[in-house]
Amino acid sequence: MENDILIEARGLTRRYGPNVAVEHIDLTLRRGEILGLLGPNGAGKSTTMKMLTGNLAPSGGTVKINGIDLASDAKGAKQHLGYLPEQPPVHPELTVDEYLEFAAALHGVAKKDRAAALQRAKQSCGLTEVSRRLIGNLSKGYQQRVGLAQAIVHRPPVIILDEPTVGLDPIQIREIRSLIAALAQEHSVILSSHILPEIQAVCSRVLIVNRGRVVFHQSMAELAAAAVPSYLVQFRNAPATLELPGVTSVSALGDGRFRIECETSHDPREALVERSVANGWGLIELRAQTRSLEEIFVSLTSGDTTDELRKAA
């Protein structure tokens, strides 16, 4: 059954006694999409993912995976899922092959297809050379890859990854990141992280969660388009005032530095350089800035401003 919406969660809520960990989260994952779930520690990312994968029963709301309701047909729904929890669920006493073979059997890969499935998963995750080694003897990065291989061995349409790069070194992070991007060719991915560049680098859509609520939800393309560009300039002999066509505001930052904001259609850089040369201002720095995900994240998740911003958004 072809279905364009692979995960549809409506009004997902989870309470632990009086504490509300997740409150009314709506989430949709379409085919071929990488959705980034972003939020500070303890925001409810992992709880949300546990509910999406059927490891935690929601206190309210529904989850549909590939059109199958997770509550009423858990087995059928889970067939379409691959899940890498925060801690890779590996058995240290087994070899990579033994472990992946079990993961494949568990997810219903037929015996005759299993060798090929293993081969493909190992190839995607760069595990071919360690096939016969004990998982317990592998480094953290490799164990993470084994966990990832486990999630993709049965080629599920949906892969859910909970902080897949935690505890890895920068090179491993880069490798895992490119692996996720490669996976997105065939699978849809939900990825959680509190590392912003990671989300920015791979995701096509981002959902920021704070204190169990969705506070921001936009595609990366929209985010880029909506960004108001601003420019940072610094002169050695700064003029008292700057007036340029198309510029909406100029604020002096001291020490000869200015922040210039202007209309989206207008790029003031050329004009700035020409004037600087003509008037001998001594331009030493000129830089374009867009409002990054980081700024949005910080403004949405820090302190008491959250509520105001959500109203404004």
Place this chain on the structure above:
Amino acid sequence: MSPVFAIARHEARRIFVSPLAWTVLAVLQFILGMVFFLTLAQLAAEPGMLNEQAGVADYIGGSLYGFSSILLLLIIPLLTMRLFAEDRKSGSLTLLTSAPATLTEIVLGKYLGLCVFFLAVLVLMAAMPLSLLAGTNLDLGRIAAGLLGVFLLMLAFGAAGLFMSTLTREPVIAAVGGFGLLLVVWLLEAMAYGGGMFSELFRQLSLIGHFEKLRRGVFDTADLAYYTLFIVLFLWLSVQRLDLERN
């Protein structure tokens, strides 16, 4: 292949790659071998003990399987403690709970894997008396009843131990809890001696009473039913407990 068998195969493999299983088998075999040898030596010294009513199988089988029940009580909680507690601690239980398998299938799979280990124990226990076939006539029915008793006892211990393992994330606590639980059910027999209105009830509930009959070579469907109910009860409780964890 149904997930039950996939999990069972995997669990059996994990038991047999761990040094714990082999240590348990070695210790068990060493102690039982000693008991077997001592009984045999005693019998050789006093052949007059044998008569029309009691043959070699009664002596050897009786003492061997009687002694093994105590050993199993001590050893099986050590094997069952890992089933869920360790997986929960290491986070690898998530692999099962997010896979397309129901909780019942997960519990059954783990339990069946454990049964593979029990079969290995059973083979060891059968081999000792059967080695006597070379030199004497054995009452094979008697040995078979004893082995069936041991096997049922192991299955019952295993189910109770598995349940204790679902309750906690610390394997050691699961082992201690399993041991305590088994000992209490075992000792219900002692409470039956006190008399009183519940004495018959306690006698029926005790693990040891039902084993004793089989050990003496009496096969009663009531005992079989007792063990079946005992096993089903604890496996069902395990499923309930795991379901509770999701909520």
